Amino acid sequence: MEDVISGESCRNLGRALCIITGASKGYGRTLAFQLSCLLKPGSVLLLVARTADQLNEVKEDIVTLYGGQNKLDVRCVQADLEKTEGMEKTLQAAKETLSSEMEHLLLINNAASLGDVSRFAQTFTDPEEVNRYLSLNVSGALSLTAGVLQAFPRRLGLRRTVVNISSLCALKPFPSWVLYCTGKAARDMMFRVLAEEEPDVRVLSYAPGPLDTDMQLQARRFSGDLTLRRAFCSMCSEGQLLSCRESGAKLMKLLLDDDFPSGAHLDFYEL
Amino acid sequence: MSAVSGFGKALVIITGASKGFGRALALSVAPRLAAGSVLVLAARSDDRLQELKRDLCRGESGLTVRCVAADLGCKAGVEKVLTETRDTDPDIDQLLLFNNAASLGDVSRYCRDFTDVDEVNSYLSLNVSSALCLTAGVLRSVPRRAGLTRVIVNISSLCALRPFPSWVLYCSGKAARDMMFRVLAEEEPDLRVLNYAPGPLDTDMQLQARSSSADDSLRNTFSVMHAHGQLLTCDQSISKLMTVLLDDKYPSGAHLDYYDL
Known part of the structure; x- marks a missing residue:
């Protein structure tokens, strides 16, 4: 994941503030590395996650690799995005980077949890459990996006891009994954509505494909639906899971090309 | 009512039953129920539920109507409705749950204004979590x-498929x-699950949409529809829903729209 994406070395995403949620591991971590080498000198990379230790490691690795040559300012925010305090802390950190020379605001809504996949819809009788899930995975993404767009309003010369890390599950129901x-x-x-409302904001829902991450391991081990569990196990044993790097590279290309229709849901396999 | 045109002896639960579509639904379902049926009506306002109960019991025989004044946006409210569904007659032919309760949310603002996580959470609690938890219960x-x-019927909307500006x-x-209901349909093949989009109804919610939507063109569209009598009455839309349910041929988990039927 550490090398520059081949063939893209001459193109970049401008002098940017790039915010990545869920950046401490898995896909978010890979995206942080891949974006680092596409940002122009003077850019700020804001990494957000719940665990400070892992986040700091990511930061150190990025600084070692690209920090010097790209004059990249990497900052970590330890925050729980399902809570108001976490949201405010992240926004505050974003606002501190405010600069008139910034050309691109890039928000990657990557943070997400799988939820308890060992059970079927019938067993979700506790609204508080469902509320907690939606708070991190839905409300948190909307409120952070809203806060960031307010903090960095439309301005001539500022390109604003919001990415939603989506899934095939946004379109297709998977048993035991309610x-x-959902x-x-x-x-x-939510992001389709945003795209309708803000024609100047570039909005993309990107389904990265089945990635070889901790979340996949969780899916393979615990999915209540046997067919689904077996499908994931055989994908894993046959080496059909995608590396974060491979999937991330397609997302980088989409961002560099910048010709996707705003609000679109694009899947790794369709690109 | 003959057996074919009715639901037999049933336990029917309707949320958001005190007004609008839910109220009309209760009035339309009741005459299609056989003696010994139980109709559970849930809403926040007890007065209106009692009024509906009086209207329903006029002339109906053998129907038990139970009113539950409950706020489905919280756990206690969901529990309260569930309590009324327990110890029902074991020999019913049909269980019918209409997840109708919903709120429009603040349509006077755009996405960029929803910076308050708690506000979004409380909307999702009533409109998403409670429907899942009530159904599960x-x-x-x-x-x-x-x-x-x-x-299991989910009162859906065109908005489940199409983004409307200022209606995030x-x-x-x-x-x-x-x-959520598509997943349920996948998981439980013995259930009949329907997502029904009732079309633009002439209800309080429509009035709210017409008067408060931040998006001008949406507001105008609704106003024109209203002025030209193009909004549907609840009864118009419900009669199609009744036909779909009684014919019982829809694929479980399908999203069906009034205009597609």
Whole structure:
């Protein structure tokens, strides 16, 4: 994941403030590395996650690799995005980077949880459990996006891009994945509404494909639906899971090309 | 009512039953129920529920109507409705749950204004979580049994499929609900699950949409529809829903729209 994406070295995303949520591991971590080498000198990379230790490691690795040559300012925000305090802390950190020379605001809504996939819809009788899930996976993404767009209003010369890390689950129901599917469907719609409302903002829902991450491991081990669990296990044993790097590279290309229709849901396999 | 044109002996639960579509639904379902049926009506306002109960009991025989004044946006409210569905007659032919309760949310603002997580959370709690938890709870208290048909209806909207500017909460909530019920349909092949989009209804919610939508063109569209008598009455839309339910041929988990039927 550490090398520059081949063939893209001459193109970049401008002098940017790039915010990545869920940046401490898995896909978010990979995106942080891949974006680092596409940002022009003077850019700020804001990494947000719940665990400070892992986040700091990501930061150190990025600074070691690209910090010097790209004059990249990497900052970590330890925050829980399902809570108002976490949201405010993240926004405050974003506002501190405010600069008139910034050309691009790039928000990657990546933070998400799988939810309890060991159970079927019938067993979700506790609204508080469902509320907690939706708070992190839906409300958190909307409120953070709203806060960031308010903090960095439309301005001539400022390009604003909002990415929603989506899933096939936003379109297709998976048995025993009611929370995940519901949350992803809600997010896709939320960002489609945003795209309708803000024609100057570039909005993308990107479904990264089945990634070889901790979340996949969780899916393979715990999915209540046997068919689904077996499908994931055989994908894993046959090496069909995607590396974060491979999936991230397609997202980088989409961002560099910048010709996707705003609000679109694009899937790794369709690109 | 003959057996074919009715739901037989049923346990029917309607949320948001005190007014609008829910109220009209209760009035339309009641005459299609056989003696011994139970109709559970849930809403926040007890007065209106009692009024509806009086209207329903006029002339109906053998129908038990139970009113539950409950706020479905909280756990206690969901529990309260569930309590009324327990210890029902074990020999009912049909369970019918209409997840109708919903709010429009604040349509006077755009996405960029929803910076308050708690506001979004409380919207999703009423419109998404409670529908899942009530459905789960009802399915547990009325388990699968030979001879029993269990039907779960989600009152959906075109907004579950199409983004409307300045309606982020409503669209996100309806999209979430549709998916939730599609997952349920996948998981429980013995259930009959329907997402029904009733069309633009002439209700209080429409009035709110017409007067408060921040998006000008949306507001104008609704005003024109209203002025030209193009809004549907609840009864018009319900008669199609009744036909779909009684014919019982829809694929479980489908999203069906008034205009597609």
